Amino acid sequence: QVQLAESGGGSVQPGGSLRLACAASGNIFRVNVMGWYRQVLGKQREWLAFAGSYVSGGRINYADSVKGRFTISRDDVGNTVYLQMNDLKPEDTAVYFCNLKMSRRSDGTGGGDFWGQGTQVTVSS
Numbered sequence: 001q002v003q004l005a006e007s008g009g010g011s012v013q014p015g016g017s018l019r020l021a022c023a024a025s026g027n028i029f030r031v032n033v034m035g036w037y038r039q040v041l042g043k044q045r046e047w048l049a050f051a052g053s054y055v056s057g058g059r060i061n062y063a064d065s066v067k068g069r070f071t072i073s074r075d076d077v078g079n080t081v082y083l084q085m086n087d088l089k090p091e092d093t094a095v096y097f098c099n100l101k102m103s104r105r106s107d108g109t110g111g112g113d114f115w116g117q118g119t120q121v122t123v124s125s
Contacts, residue, residue, distance in 0.1 A: 001026050001027075002024060002025070002026035002027065002028065002100060002102075002112070002114045003024070003025050003026055003114075004022055004023070004024050004025075004098045004099075004100055004114055004115060004116035004117075005022065005023050005025075005098075005116060005117075006020060006021070006022045006096065006097070006098045006116040006117065006118060006119040007020070007021050007022075007023075007119060008020040008021050008119060009096060009119030009120045009121045010120075010121070010122070011122040011123075011124065012088055012121075012122075012123055013123070013124070013125060014088060014089055014090060014123055014124075014125050015087055015088065016088050016123070017084070017085060017086045017087075017088065018085045018088065018121060019082060019083070019084050019085070020036070020082065020083040020085065020096055020098075020119060020121075021080060021081070021082050021083075022034070022036075022080065022081045022082075022098030022116055023078065023079065023080045024079040024080070024081075024098075024100050024114075025079070027110070028079045028100070028102070029102045029103070029105070029110060029111070030053060030055045030056075030076075031053060031055055031056045031102070031103060032052070032053050032056065032100060032101060032102045032103075033050050033051070033052045033053070033056065033059075033100070033101045033102075034050065034051055034053075034074060034081040034098065034099065034100050034101075035047065035048070035049055035050030035051065035072070035081070035098075035099045035101075036048045036049050036050075036070075036072065036081070036083045036096060036097070036098060036099070037096070037097045037099055038092075038094035038095065038096045038097065038121075039094055039095050039097065039118075040093070040094045040095075045097065046063070046065075046094075047063055048062065048063050048065075048066050048070065048083070048096075049061065049062045049063065049066065049070060049072040049083065050072070050099075051072045051073065051074045051081060053074065053076050054074075054076050060072060066085075066092075069085065069086050069087045069088075070083055070084065070085050070086070071083070071084040071086075072084075081098060083096070085121070088121075088123045089123060090123050090124060090125065091123075092121060092123050093121060093122050093123050093124070094121060095118040095119065095120055095121075096118060096119050096120075096121050097115055097116055097117075097118045098115070098116040099113070099114065099115055099116075100113075100114040100115075101113050101114075102114075
């Protein structure tokens with residue numbers, strides 16, 4: 001089965017930087033999308049960024065709230081996605097989740113929507 005493991009969270013001052021990583025293991029299809037979300041207690045989970053695998057077209061996109069500050073990148077060989085977070089603000093404080101989406105194969109097997117356990121990011125002055 002597919003598993004995701006986030007790392008790199010921590011506490012920083014406003015304007016600081018963190019680099020998150022998410023390693024996916026298991027039966028990872030070559031065509032997939034990995035992304036990052038975050039969630040504050042009592043709030044809905046918020047989409048931040050996604051990056052398609054190279055064979056899927058390598059598309060990258062960002063939410064307006066992080067555009068220009070966060071950078072998503074991938075290592076498809078290692079099935080790892082990163083989120084470089086710069087110019088962090090207090091409102092960036094949240095639990096950050098890694099996500100993997102894979103389409104079903106032509107025979108109807110496989111595919112799914114997978115989540116990591118999350119890593120805490122705290123930005124405080």
